[in-house]
Amino acid sequence: MIARDQSSQALSQILESRSRDRGNLISLLQETQAKLGYIPREAMQTIADFLGIPRVEVWGVATFYNQFRLTPLGKHHTVVCMGTACHLAGGNLILEALERELDIKAGETSADGNFSLERVACIGCCMLAPVALIGDRIYPRMTPFKAEEALIPYRQNSDGKNTAD
Amino acid sequence: MSFAAIQDRARSEWENLQGRTHMLVSAATCGRAAGSQDVIDALGKELARHSLDVPVIQVGCMELCYADPLVIIRKADSLSVAYANVTPEIVPRLVEGYIAGEDPCLELALGTYEEGEGETACIPELPRYEHELRLVLRRCGRIDPENIDHYIATGGYSVLEKALRMSSDDIIGELERSGLRGRGGAGFPTSKKWEQCRKAEGKPKYVICNADEGDPGAFMDRVVLESDPHQVIEGMTIAGYAIGAERGYVYVRAEYPLAIRRVRIALEQATELGLLGDDILGSGFGFNIEIAAGAGAFVSGESTALVAAMEGRRSEPRTRPPRLAEAGLWGKPTLLNNVKTFAYIPSIVEHGADWLASSGTEGSKGTAVFTLAGKVVSSGLAEVPMGTTLRRLIYDIGGGITGDRQFKAVQIGGPSGGCLPVSLLDSPIDYDSLREAGSMMGSGGMIVMDENNCMVDAARYFLDFSTRESCGKCTMCRLGTLQMLRILEDITSGRAKLKDMDRLLQLAEDVKDGSLCGLGRTAPNPVLTTLRYFKDEYEAHIRDKTCAARVCKDLIVYYILPDRCDRACEHCVLTCPTEAIKGGKGESKVIDQEKCTKCGTCLDVCPPEYDAVVKLSPVSSLPSPGKTERSGKR
Known part of the structure; x- marks a missing residue:
């Protein structure tokens, strides 16, 4: 697979300049994710071999921290803030609306790869609650209906083009 | 370059800026979320169009989060004016009016910095500033966090220079007399930690700044790092000197990219000027700081768990003793303090112990930084003396509760803290009183709840x-x-x-x-x-199966009031995702409770002039159909 070759090449580039120090594990995983968008299983094996530790140890760390993703993100990564202020302002209704509209659960990526959905603990914009993000764009003071509307420009037609194009 | 020369250069740059027209824009993460980048871009374009050379300074948090994006136009010879909630659309007016011209556009202003402008508020006289005391936040929103000269010109790094001529006994003694307690939440006396670490055997020693702010609803550490990073770096370097460490780390959550960026820039600039490095200001003392980006785990805020994370392991705490002071990072003596604790250090060393001890309460000296959010009018950041009452914070500084609703509770300290009721509004807040009330200072995140929130x-x-x-x-x-x-x-x-x-x-x-x-x-x-x-x-x-705040989904039903429903309107029918609302044109709409998923869309889309959708609790209070369906006439 071409994609797999590319990702292993990217990973070798990362490993090239690094020491085989066990303490580097988290930063290696962070760099891998920054480059590939997620941490493929093969990458965990490569990192484990590089550091000379069992793969299960890499797995244990990769699954412990919230930052690491084991599956690729969708083209439009959608994030719902579940911080305290957002929760009190109805953040759960926003998450439910997005789950319903995208037909995926938080933590999943849509079958066509167009959307992924994630809940996060707090993005620190409490005065704009409830907040959602699509890509880099922040959507403040959401309501279930506004959430539904916000998705429209990012949706794909059957030919793979955005409806807004 | 000698420190005096560095200072002279910084001061002349700062004075030059103060002497000319310039603008400040709030550009911390919260300001950016509210759209300050668009405003900065629009300002750039508009200034270019008028061929005006006016510096636009991207400052950190200006504390008035509800007013973001906030723009201040400063003129040396005229009014300084602040504009709240600025959009790119009004930028041309501001530039044309007050940068190119002499019209301060007071109708758009939040306030001025001088008195006596008639209707326009005078910002330094806002009630909140009467109650605030800014020690940690004093430079936030006033300096460019990416320009070390702004920090130096306002007194920065002069304390480091002084500290390097003091003995570590004197520094730690000063800390002890000040009564400073760790700002991470638990309130451990800072001087004790430093002393333990200094005495500990083993080399090298490490200094770690804990910026793993994981509380949902708390963001003061982020604000300090994004608005005034050098203050923390200076504090860490003094700590390194006092305990005999050569290396420091700032452990920041990866979710704070802007904070990481600004700390990185600050470290580079400080190193370049010889304020960090192998021989700081020719004193022979060497100290270097690196950034460690946390991968996101709330438990990493715990000191031993943080060390585990820095060593590349799962962030699990371990039993103490040994304390970090004896066996911390890589088993070596380690001093770990919160961002705000380090931020206090330069001021304490500069002004002496009495300065901090003169504010606050018997057991809790100095100030506390709170983030105020939830159902409060002016959400934002506030720094107040320890012992300030909740009422003062929520009503005098926060402006009270939004809408005409009633205060119900305030949650302090996030998942580790507690919800305090109206009866405790007049109790002073410090480490000990909060613990007594069953809560804790924690990070200082404060979320105000009203009658529409279910406890x-x-x-x-x-x-x-x-x-x-x-x-x-x-x-x-x-x-x-x-x-x-x-x-x-x-x-x-x-x-x-x-x-x-x-x-x-x-x-x-x-x-x-x-x-x-x-x-x-x-x-x-x-x-x-x-x-x-x-x-x-x-x-x-x-x-009673009743949720009085009508929040708990299983205990509520949505209901359309027949007498309020405008029969010609079909907003709810058309938007209901489960097609649970019946009723054609000219009929009052009715929700099919079997199909309703309680998503809240109908309540959201019902036009405010009808306001016909209500939530009822308990479920059994739903009027039976037939009885009410035709009863209402509008």
């Missing part, structure tokens, strides 16, 4: 958070919190019995006793405080 749901929310973030090491924390969550879910869905409240209390005590670190030991606090202060709400959920 059982709030407790459930925090416990859900703790359950997700439990590292899993201790059984009581891993499974005990989960059982507590199940009981709370039973209560919020109307399946619980009264005796479940006793089980909840018992479990809460067990989780406290059976957990190693602060996460587990404090996770029951939101439940314990709500049980203590809002027991009637629990009972109403269990006995």
Whole structure:
């Protein structure tokens, strides 16, 4: 697979300049994710071999921290803030609306790869609650209906083009 | 370059800026979220169009989060004016009016910095500033955090220069007399930590700044790093000198990219000027600081768990002793303090112990930084002397409760803290009084709740958070919190019995006793405080199946008031995702409760002039169809 070759090449580039120090594990995983968008299983094996530790140890760390993703993100990564202020302002209704509209659960990526959905603990914009993000764009003071509307420009037609194009 | 020469250069740059027209734009993460980048871009374009050479300084947080994006136009010879909630659309007016011309556009202004402008508010005289005391935040929003000269010109790094000529005994002694307690939440005396670390055997020693701010609803550490990073770096370097460490780390969550960027820039600039490095200002003392980006785990805020994360392991706490001061990072003596603790250091060394000790209360000296959010008019950041009352914070600084609603509770300290009721509004806030009330200072995140917030749901929310973030090491924390969550879910869905409240209390005590670190030991606090202060709400959920705040989904129904429904309007019918609303044109709309998923869309889209959709609780209070359907005439 071409994609797999590319990702292993990217990973070798990362490993090239690094020491085989066990303490580097988290930063290696962070760099891998920054480059590939997620941490493929093969990458965990490569990192484990590089550091000379069992793969299960890499797995244990990769699954412990919230930052690491084991599956690729969708083209439009959608994030719902579940911080305290957002929760009190109805953040759960926003998450439910997005789950319903995208037909995926938080933590999943849509079958066509167009959307992924994630809940996060707090993005620190409490005065704009409830907040959602699509890509880099922040959507403040959401309501279930506004959430539904916000998705429209990012949706794909059957030919793979955005409806807004 | 000597430090005096560095200072001279910085001061002349600063004075030059103050002497000319310039603009300040709030550009911390919160300002950016509100759209300050668009405003900065628009300002750039508009200034270019007028061929004006006016510096636009991207400052950090200006504390008035509700007013973001905030723009201040400063003129040396005229009014300085602040404009709130600026959009790119009004930028041309501001530039044309007050940069190119002499019209300060007061109709658009939040206020001025000088008195006597008629109707326009004078910002320094806003009631909040009467009660605030800014020690840690004093430069935030006033200097360019990416320009070290701004920091130096306002007194920065002069304390480091002084400290390098002091003995570590003197520095730690000064700290001890000041009574400074760690700002991470637990309130351990800072000087004790430093002393232990200095005395500890072993080399090298490390200094770690804990910026793993994981509390949902707290962002003051982020604000300090984004608005005034050098203050923290200077504090860490003084700490390094006092305990004999050569290396420091700033452990920041990866979720704070802007904070990471600004700290990185600050480190580079300080190193370039010889304020960090192998021989700081020719003193022979060497200290270097690196950034460690955390991968996101609430438990990493615990000191031993943070060290585990820095060593590349799962962030699990371990038993103490040994303390970090004896065996910390890589087994070496390590000093770990919170961002704000380090931020205090330069000022304490500069002004002496009495300066800090003169504010605050007997047991808690200095100030506390709170983030105020939730149902409060002016959300934002506030720094007040320890011992300030909740009422002063929420009403005088926060401007009171939004809408015409009633204050119900304030949650302090996030998942480790508690919900305090109206009866405690007049109690002073410091480490000890909060602990007595069943809460804790924690990070200082403060969320205000009104009558539309359900306290059982709030407790459930925090416990859900703790359950997700439990590292899993201790059984009581891993499974005990989960059982507590199940009981709370039973209560919020109307399946619980009264005796479940006793089980909840018992479990809460067990989780406290059976957990190693602060996460587990404090996770029951939101439940314990709500049980203590809002027991009637629990009972109403269990006995009457009623959620008075109409939040708990299983205990509410949505209902369309026939007399208020405009029969010609079809907003709800067309937007209901499950097609649960019936009624053609000219008919009053009715919700099919079987199909309704309680998503809230109909309430959201019903035009405010009709305001016909309501939530009712308990479910049995739903009027039976037929009786009311035709009763209403508008």
